[in-house]
Amino acid sequence: MNNSQNPELGSEGAADQVLARFASARLWAAHRAPYLASAVFALTPVVLAPLVDERTGGLVPDPEFRAFPVDTRWHVHLETGTALTTPVPEIGWWLLHHIGHLVRAHAARSPVRAETTVSAAAGAPGDTEARRWNQAADAEINDDLAAEGLPGPDGVISPAVLGLPPHLTAEEYLSRLDVLAEAVGRGGHELAESVDCGSAADGVRRDQELPESGGGPTELERELLERSLAVGIQDRVAARSEVPLGWRRWAEARLQPAVNWRARLAALIRRGHGLTSGRVDFSHRRPSRRAGSCPDIALPAMVQPVPAAVVVIDTSGSVSSVRLRRLLSEVTAILHGVGGTGRRLRVLCCDLTAHPVQEVTRAEDVVLLGGGGTDMRAGIAEATALRPRPDLVIVLTDGQTPWPVRRLAVPLLVCLIGEDGSAPEWAHTVRIPEEEP
Structure with a gap:
């Protein structure tokens, strides 16, 4: 041929x-x-x-x-x-x-x-x-x-x-x-x-x-x-x-250009409670130690606000406990960096329903409850109803869930693990790698 x-x-x-x-x-x-x-x-x-x-x-x-x-x-x-x-x-x-x-x-x-x-x-x-x-x-x-x-x-x-x-x-x-x-x-x-x-x-x-x-x-x-x-x-x-x-x-x-996801997550958490960590504002709720030249005048002191965040964890059957522990350890590490070590964090586990709130200081203290279907709306509704009301709700999920149709009264930060899920367009979203970098 x-x-x-x-x-x-x-x-x-x-x-x-x-x-x-x-x-x-x-x-x-x-x-x-x-x-x-x-x-x-x-x-x-x-x-x-x-x-x-x-x-x-x-x-x-x-x-x-x-x-x-x-x-x-x-x-x-x-x-x-x-x-x-x-x-x-x-x-x-x-x-x-x-x-x-x-x-x-x-x-x-x-x-x-x-x-x-x-x-x-x-x-x-x-x-x-x-x-x-x-x-x-x-x-x-x-x-x-x-x-x-x-x-x-x-x-x-x-x-x-x-x-x-x-x-x-x-x-x-x-x-x-x-x-x-x-x-x-x-x-x-x-x-x-x-x-x-x-x-x-x-x-x-x-x-x-x-x-x-x-x-x-x-x-x-x-x-x-x-x-x-x-x-x-x-x-x-x-x-x-x-x-x-x-x-x-x-x-x-x-x-979407590649970004440092940890830095982005930390920035979103700080933005969620409105004030960055450190001495960022004046308050008369605590008097200043500096009397200055006018001892009869009460001067305001610099205050360091602590974020009031609630974490909602997707504990449905589609999310493994290994994934959850990894995500929670990352988020709590950042929260400790923002609000100080040893602070207590409110956590809700949610599958089809929201489970009782837990207050923890370490990721290892969270008891993962659930394992059924998935509806993060229940956990989000329970989180926003807590008192004192949070100024930020963080959801750890694979994104295989229904979402609220309207924007919440407080900022919502969705941490997605895996590639199949999605989050509401109005929410702040960050994708977390499944394996430790």
């Missing part, structure tokens, strides 16, 4: 058919994942010369291009025989798959050296690093496609096929794949089929790619496109439309 790049090998009619199938696949992909539609329509098709059977002269599929590889400049490489024999929905699936590589910056994150030569079909030892990263990046993307009811073509890698947990990053999958490959390799089998997704996956230029001057969106255009995608995804989430977890995480990270 001959796979020359000579354009005379492909008829003009075949190229038109390829472009027509690409257009149909793009419409299919935009319909199945509308939150990625603008990115799908930003892809540019490049029709490659066909693979021709030297004996019959007919076009045959080239397995090296079964994934319709994409480069870092958003060009989709369509090998003629492969495109004409692949069902339109399968081509559309690959388009959605490659959007994941492009907007999640897998090429920039790739550990593969730029000078590496990648040939998925050859399977040369030097290609191992590139293939393994491609598989890890595929695993990061494909569980989100499966969540949309779009399982991949036969032979593609996925966390479910590998027996690995879903919703990890490509870097996390890479370390696990190395271990799996070593174990499976002892039996003489491949971990998964070699599928080449192009330089969009690993940053290594392929022979079929156009020269650097071959066009594609500019850096600014890509920036605007990605921000538009992220905003659209968050709008869908706010409207209660389904969006896979991986894409929700990406959109949140894309629009």
Whole structure:
């Protein structure tokens, strides 16, 4: 067989058919994942010369291009025989798959050296690093496609096929794949089929790619496109439309720069009770020790207000006690720093109902009560009804709960652990990492 790049090998009619199938696949992909539609329509098709059977002269599929590889400049490489024999929905699936590589910056994150030569079909030892990263990046993307009811073509890698947990990053999958490959390799089998997704996956230029001057969106255009995608995804989430977890995480990270969450949490707690710790105001409730030159005049003293905070802990069945102890220890440590060591903190456990209030000085003193369903509204209502009334309510939760529809009379600070939950738009929110940094 001959796979020359000579354009005379492909008829003009075949190229038109390829472009027509690409257009149909793009419409299919935009319909199945509308939150990625603008990115799908930003892809540019490049029709490659066909693979021709030297004996019959007919076009045959080239397995090296079964994934319709994409480069870092958003060009989709369509090998003629492969495109004409692949069902339109399968081509559309690959388009959605490659959007994941492009907007999640897998090429920039790739550990593969730029000078590496990648040939998925050859399977040369030097290609191992590139293939393994491609598989890890595929695993990061494909569980989100499966969540949309779009399982991949036969032979593609996925966390479910590998027996690995879903919703990890490509870097996390890479370390696990190395271990799996070593174990499976002892039996003489491949971990998964070699599928080449192009330089969009690993940053290594392929022979079929156009020269650097071959066009594609500019850096600014890509920036605007990605921000538009992220905003659209968050709008869908706010409207209660389904969006896979991986894409929700990406959109949140894309629009919200990384911050020191402990510093943010401390700032929100201080803001909640209105006055920062330290000598910040004057009060006549305690006379000043400095009489000055007018001993008959009662001067006000500087006071240090102590925050009156109540912590509501989500003790429903969906939240583990390990998570709760971690969150509570973090919050009480900050509260001690704001209000002084040894101060008593009011704590309410809540599942479907609010349990009796506890006053503790250490996280270890909290007795975790509950384990049923989830409704943080009950705990919040009980907290705001306490006397003296708190000037800040802190809720520790995974966010899988109904929330009050109206803003409270006191500030509400929601500490979310995990990635699935949400908080009211009017509340202060901070995400707490599940593992200790």
